[in-house]
Amino acid sequence: MEPVVDAPEQPIPDERPIALETFNLSKRYRTGFWLTKRVLSLQQINLKINEGETFGLLGQNGAGKTTFLKTVLGIVKPSKGKAVLLGKAIGNRKVKQRIGYLPENPYFYDYLTGYEILEFSAGLFGIPKRVYKNRINELIDLVGLSQGDARKKQLRQYSKGMLQRIGMAQALINDPDVVFLDEPMSGLDPLGRYQMREIILSLKAQGKTIFFNSHVLSDVEKICDRIAILDKGELICQGAIHDLLGEAQGYRVKIRGGNPEMLKQRVRNLKIQDGLWVGTLKGDAQDFIASLRLMRAQLESIELAKPNLEEFFVQQIRNRGVA
Numbered sequence: 001m002e003p004v005v006d007a008p009e010q011p012i013p014d015e016r017p018i019a020l021e022t023f024n025l026s027k028r029y030r031t032g033f034w035l036t037k038r039v040l041s042l043q044q045i046n047l048k049i050n051e052g053e054t055f056g057l058l059g060q061n062g063a064g065k066t067t068f069l070k071t072v073l074g075i076v077k078p079s080k081g082k083a084v085l086l087g088k089a090i091g092n093r094k095v096k097q098r099i100g101y102l103p104e105n106p107y108f109y110d111y112l113t114g115y116e117i118l119e120f121s122a123g124l125f126g127i128p129k130r131v132y133k134n135r136i137n138e139l140i141d142l143v144g145l146s147q148g149d150a151r152k153k154q155l156r157q158y159s160k161g162m163l164q165r166i167g168m169a170q171a172l173i174n175d176p177d178v179v180f181l182d183e184p185m186s187g188l189d190p191l192g193r194y195q196m197r198e199i200i201l202s203l204k205a206q207g208k209t210i211f212f213n214s215h216v217l218s219d220v221e222k223i224c225d226r227i228a229i230l231d232k233g234e235l236i237c238q239g240a241i242h243d244l245l246g247e248a249q250g251y252r253v254k255i256r257g258g259n260p261e262m263l264k265q266r267v268r269n270l271k272i273q274d275g276l277w278v279g280t281l282k283g284d285a286q287d288f289i290a291s292l293r294l295m296r297a298q299l300e301s302i303e304l305a306k307p308n309l310e311e312f313f314v315q316q317i318r319n320r321g322v323a
């Protein structure tokens with residue numbers, strides 16, 4: 001009789017259709033007076049985002065986040081590689097009808113009022129008046145500009161936060177399936193950030209695919225299903241936040257006494273807290289415990305700790321010896 005062997009556990013495939021996929025997407029800018037200098041802003045990026053997913057692209061200043069976004073939207077031409085958005089190559093007109101985009105620093109005709117700029121955008125999409133009248137009112141409400149006379153004010157009288165909100169409304173005028181947001185929280189005060197998060201979460205609840213660039217890692221952690229980190233144009237990791245943080249977990253220790261130089265060799269982010277050394281173990285916990293006597297240290301506590309996204313981000317960048 002054949003021995004019964006348990007089938008190996010297969011990962012459950014994600015059945016959702018792919019909203020965006022890039023294949024070795026690369027961008028090299030030419031700069032300098034004679035355009036002889038080259039900046040490699042994106043290096044062979046392979047990224048996949050499923051429909052209905054909220055995806056955050058993280059990276060330091062100049063990492064290539066905006067370049068990535070502009071490249072997949074067809075605003076910037078890739079030097080190599082390709083991207084497929086909603087099943088079509090970059091620049092497809094029908095696809096453009098189904099996407100919304102909030103640039104990092106949106107430019108508006110600032111003599112138009114909030115209502116007029118939305119009317120103008122609706123016109124660009126060919127949305128009939130009977131449809132856009134209601135939609136504009138709903139959007140003005142959604143982005144929190146329905147109070148007072150904001151809709152009637154010219155945009156030159158808007159604050160940075162108000163401009164960001166009207167930019168968000170503009171990005172949603174065509175009721176897009178995929179929304180691209182470049183630093184949507186930038187320039188917002190804490191209440192504004194909270195409201196922007198709520199708007200993004202409501203779009204997520206409607207099943208829209210949301211892609212956004214951000215520096216504000218606490219927001220990303222609250223909103224995103226998956227993230228990727230770009231560093232100097234290279235993708236250094238991507239995955240579900242839960243999985244990435246889970247893999248990066250380590251032991252957090254509290255230690256009494258001990259030689260700080262020796263402790264630093266074994267404990268990351270070592271600092272003093274309430275008279276104890278505190279940090280995260282670099283290597284094996286058993287080895288560390290065995291070496292405590294040598295370091296003249298006493299272990300007060302040891303616990304499994306998941307880093308938050310900010311710690312994870314810093315760790316990833318440091319591991320590349322960049323930060």
Ligand SMILES: Nc1ncnc2c1ncn2[C@@H]1O[C@H](COP(=O)(O)OP(=O)(O)OP(=O)(O)O)[C@@H](O)[C@H]1O
Nearest residue numbers: 029031039041059060061062063064065066067068
């Ligand atoms: N039009 C351009 N011409 C030349 N170089 C450019 C151009 N746009 C961007 N770059 C360069 O490409 C690199 C990536 O820039 P990008 O704006 O994509 O980064 P980012 O991650 O969005 O930065 P930030 O967070 O500061 O907005 C930088 O070195 C930048 O100087």
